[in-house]
Amino acid sequence: MPFARAQDGTALYYDTVGAGPPLLLLSGQSNDHHWWDPVRADFAAAFRTVAMDWRGTGLSERPDTDTYSTPGFARDALAVLADAGIESAHVYGTSMGGRVAQWLAADHPGRVRRLVLGCTSPGSPHGIERGPEVRRALVQPDPAAARQALIELMYTPGYAARHGGPFTTLGEPLPGSGTPPMPGYARRRHLRASALHDAWDALPRIAAPTLVLHGTEDTFNPTANAPLLAGRIPGAQLRLVPGARHAYFEEFADVATPLALAFLQDRPLPDPQAPAAG
Secondary structure, X not given: OOEEEOOOOOEEEEEEEOOOOXXXXXXXXXXXXXXXXXXXXXXXXXXXXXXXXXOOOOOOOOOOOOOOOHHHHHHHHHHHHHHOOOOOEEEEEEXXXXXXXXXXXXXXXXXXXXXXXXXXXXXXXXXXXXXXXXHHHHOOOOHHHHHHHHHHHHOOHHHHHHHOOOOOOOOOOOOOXXXXXXXXXXXXXXXXXXXXXXXXXXXXXXXXXXXXXXXXXXXXXXXXXXXXXXXXXXXXXXXXXXOOOOOHHHHOHHHHHHHHHHHHOOOOOOOOOOXXXX
């Protein structure tokens, strides 16, 4: 299994799938590379995809140290690219992965070819925070109720009912994966890293062609963050996926994946189509 070494020596698991120009896929908070499983084959048909486990997740090491931050995760991603022998790559980051991707593109412009930022935010204090009702739903004392609330933030009710699970976006080990559960201290450190993200002043430095994607019904990371990012990054394009919640890239892959692929391949972007009723 391939492991890169971060600057502080932490072992970082990653894998590569496909052939072609390199594409780094960055997952959401407290999630590992399996986040991308439902759509990865579509990207691997055209790109050499690289997906990693953040420190604290998956098969990567889980230091209980003050080394978790979105700029720090960006440095970890650079270590993975270096270990894979990749000088520069396209980057597609979603949720917290999109926050990390902002630092990659702003601070290391020579390493990022084209950039897709999905369901993400510039961070506080300029970003739009989730509402108090969302926060309350996620910290319910009943774990099953909190998990159900997270599912409802990620997916429309119809999709969740049809899909049934397991879901790859909930920060849970997949059955049979052999991945141990994420320790509580690492979850808290991930949460803090994401909450402290603030790339507002760095965004105008992003020189890579950029596409901002977001679902129109995302309350987990409110949709209003998308035009903030697109307006702050020079020349950025914005596309909203109608009817989609936070996991737009999975549930609405028939809309979102062609948009991302067209942008990454420097082709005209299709217009997002309204999805069928969920």
